[in-house]
Amino acid sequence: MIKVEHLAKRYADVYAVNDISFEVNQGEILGLLGPNGAGKTTTMRILTCYMPATSGTAVVDGYDVFRDSINVRKLIGYLPENVPLYPEMRVNEYLTFRAKLKKVPYRERKTKIAECIEKCRIQDVKKQIIGTLSKGYRQRVGLADTLVHDPKILILDEPTIGLDPNQIRQVRQLIRELGEKHTILLSTHILPEVEMICGRVIIINKGKIVAMDTPSNLGDQLKGGNLIELEVRGNGEKVKDALSVIKGVKKITWRDKGEINKYSIETERDSDIREEVFLSIVKNNGIIRDMRQDAITLEEIFHQITTKEKEVVL
Numbered sequence: 466m467i468k469v470e471h472l473a474k475r476y477a478d479v480y481a482v483n484d485i486s487f488e489v490n491q492g493e494i495l496g497l498l499g500p501n502g503a504g505k506t507t508t509m510r511i512l513t514c515y516m517p518a519t520s521g522t523a524v525v526d527g528y529d530v531f532r533d534s535i536n537v538r539k540l541i542g543y544l545p546e547n548v549p550l551y552p553e554m555r556v557n558e559y560l561t562f563r564a565k566l567k568k569v570p571y572r573e574r575k576t577k578i579a580e581c582i583e584k585c586r587i588q589d590v591k592k593q594i595i596g597t598l599s600k601g602y603r604q605r606v607g608l609a610d611t612l613v614h615d616p617k618i619l620i621l622d623e624p625t626i627g628l629d630p631n632q633i634r635q636v637r638q639l640i641r642e643l644g645e646k647h648t649i650l651l652s653t654h655i656l657p658e659v660e661m662i663c664g665r666v667i668i669i670n671k672g673k674i675v676a677m678d679t680p681s682n683l684g685d686q687l688k689g690g691n692l693i694e695l696e697v698r699g700n701g702e703k704v705k706d707a708l709s710v711i712k713g714v715k716k717i718t719w720r721d722k723g724e725i726n727k728y729s730i731e732t733e734r735d736s737d738i739r740e741e742v743f744l745s746i747v748k749n750n751g752i753i754r755d756m757r758q759d760a761i762t763l764e765e766i767f768h769q770i771t772t773k774e775k776e777v778v779l
């Protein structure tokens with residue numbers, strides 16, 4: 466449905482997006498996940514024909530975003546990060562105005578608007594002035610606007626940003642429902658959001674794609690093991706050397722190298738080496754102050770992929 470090849474966008478001497486390629490298949494919800502400034506909005510702006518790429522191509526349902534921009538726009542409903550609404554208009558007036566702009570035929574307009582109002586659950590506020598609505602309701606009016614011309618594809622830039630936890634839950638649920646009928650590309654920097662909503666995720670950092678898979682495969686393939694957090698009083702170097710030879714240890718990160726040392730030990734999947742860790746530290750005259758084991762979450766993977774910590778990696 467969307468095919469992006471070697472896309473790049475340069476602002477002056479900075480590449481906001483640098484040679485990215487990916488596809489969004491029909492009917493899927495794909496999450497574009499990345500920290501601030503990763504290039505998510507830039508990618509979406511190119512796909513929605515808001516601005517041209519510096520190089521590369523993007524094709525939406527067979528139409529090139531640069532050459533066939535009018536056809537591409539008809540296919541896409543775009544929710545920008547800051548939803549641009551007219552605060553002095555009433556909700557139904559605004560949606561009628563938008564439907565006219567988007568050339569929804571006069572005969573269908575009423576029905577289409579009613580459908581969007583129902584889908585986005587804004588019946589209660591349809592006569593209310595937009596400026597008086599809560600942020601959550603404004604977001605839903607923005608979503609209703611993206612749907613009013615019944616586009617095949619929805620491009621949603623940080624759709625839950627700035628909402629309270631209840632509103633976030635409602636908007637996520639709404640996006641999941643919309644995913645039954647529309648192909649969706651959404652951006653977020655919130656990990657649980659992609660885990661909850663998306664079938665596939667692209668992790669983008671500094672304009673480059675650093676990982677692409679289903680949320681669960683990312684967990685399995687990239688790390689998939691356990692993480693043991695340790696706090697030890699003793700000779701840091703000696704303890705590190707002893708830990709590194711334990712079978713099942715994949716990587717050790719060593720911090721606070723003083724009298725008290727902290728280690729994060731990544732282990733193989735399905736291995737539990739806590740007892741070996743304990744014995745090894747005691748044997749090397751270390752005192753364990755804390756030891757915790759957790760499964761590595763997508764959060765850690767994301768953190769590791771998108772940041773370069775100063776660390777000792779064995």
Ligand SMILES: Nc1ncnc2c1ncn2[C@@H]1O[C@H](COP(=O)(O)OP(=O)(O)OP(=O)(O)O)[C@@H](O)[C@H]1O
Nearest residue numbers: 476480481499500501502503504505506507508654
């Ligand atoms: N119009 C512009 N002129 C110059 N630099 C820009 C412009 N728009 C974006 N950038 C830069 O391009 C990079 C990518 O920005 P972009 O907005 O695409 O990131 P993002 O992943 O959407 O981040 P956020 O989550 O903060 O919105 C950033 O370094 C940003 O400062």
